[in-house]
Amino acid sequence: MRDEELQPQLVELTQGFLRMWKAMLECHHSQYITISLAYHARNSTDAPQGDARRQIMVQLQQEIECFGVSFTDWVNSHASYLEALNCWLQNCIIEPQERSKNRYPFSPHRYLGFGPPIFVLCREWSAGIKALPAEELSAAIKAFLSDICHLMDQQLEQQQKKDKSVDANNGESESRDGLNLLTNGDTTADVSSNLCCIQASLTRVLDKLNKFSEASVKMYEDVRQKSDAARIAYLKLQAN
Template sequence: MYGKLKRSAFGAANKDKAWNGNPEKEACVTSANLSSTLEKLYVWERKLYKEVKVEERLRVIYDKEWKKLKELDDRGAESSKIDATHDSIKKLLPKIKVSVSTVDAISRRIHKLRDEELQSQLNALIHRFMGMWKFMVECHQKQLKATLEARTHVQLAKASTERNSSIEATQRLEMEILNWAAGFSDWVNTQKAFVKFLNGCLMKCLLQEPEETPDGIAPFSPTRLGAPSIFITCNDWQRAIENVSETEVSKAMHDFASMLHQLHEKLDEERHQRLKVEYLSKLLEKRVKSLCRERGINLDSEGTTECGIVHADLDSMKNRLDEEKTRHEEAIKQVNDAASQGLRAGLIRVFKALDIFSLEMLKSYEQVRIPNGE
């Protein structure tokens, strides 16, 4: 049954139909048009399926009746039984003829939708993808050039409020890069999945028999089978884009996000160290004032000798503060170095990967065979 459905719906090429696509109409083709055409094909395929089922049931009944008639005739049954069976067969023939005619009519309708309307819309979509990837190549090359020419030097802000905003900004940027990576992968994989599904549906409708050659089994080729141009276009399309991997782009984006996460941790570490220094500074100041009050020393009026005596009692605390200040200065240096080098290096790698990927996609689309005049 399904073999008949395949032959009726998407089988051999309809050689009587010439391509007459109008390039001006391509500009008006939208995703809604394509969705509508696919929906119409789905509806007609369901109708065809039902009609093929009806035809098969009638043929099964016809075969049984014909076998019954032959058996009756062979054993010399009564003429009334033979005539009744013969009449039953005669009544089935018009029904089978109508069913076959309906299947053929629906098949021609599907062929027309597939070979003209769907082909035209897919051609327009492929042309738009080519234009998009060409624009993407130009865009990413400019981004890469600008990043390569940039001289990045990040200096951590002195104000604590600005530093806190840097932590938040770094965290937001990390999330945006991760969202970008996920969105990019979903976008590319959705395109590939759509083309794979579309080509898969078409390929199921071709009778494919492995062709043995001296070098082994020949690769599948709709052209060799004489299939309509839409089969060739979709098969080229799938093979072209499935060979372009987005792995490097995704890895570059995730590595950049990982670097931003590390930068965020360094910023958080610097903030923690800064708070520790501020705490020890206030604690030392409080302790100095307390000792001064105990000894009756006025820091504003007394000389350095008395102040030195006061600080001598707090050497341990002052040494600890100095150590924490040194650690804080090192933390600031690490943040500045990581931001200055990491941000630029990460962006360069991302834009370079995007540039290579877009260029490969553009070249792949240029290899897709589209009917002349499209």
């Protein structure tokens, strides 16, 4: 069952992940380029104002929080699955009951070098998952959320100032400029600065996501190559 059923399924699964991450890499690279160009354009003339912008920021915060939690859960679940699989495979190794005095002690790690290829597949897969730059991406997501929260706090503070100003003037502003500020909640300079901050932070997230995708593609390609090499070596060993 291990070599005839489980191994082919795991090989198919890793190949599916390789195809997935190649597609994800193309997608995330396009996203990174798009946001980078938007950041350098620095055009805020059409930016939503007031309540509309606050609602957008709340929705963005919720989506990014969900993405961050889902990403962390996915990586941890993946690592836990492979760790459990490797532990189960260790139970398949039968240690010799007797050994010569001149022989080295039995080592499961030495067995993995010439044993069934499923051992190499799972070992390399587990090590590859742990080596992915997941922490860097998670840190970028947290920093992005922090920037969003900071901006939302600023918006709330500006809204409170606007409300106090309206109350102090009995609902009327003293000048046309004051009316524009109270209506929009921000000056044009504030809007431009805030958008630049958010765009820069989002660009860093997409950069880390792009690099994570690149690392994932390389990892699964390495797993495939080493698994194929182990399979060929094992077949030659059985033929002798």
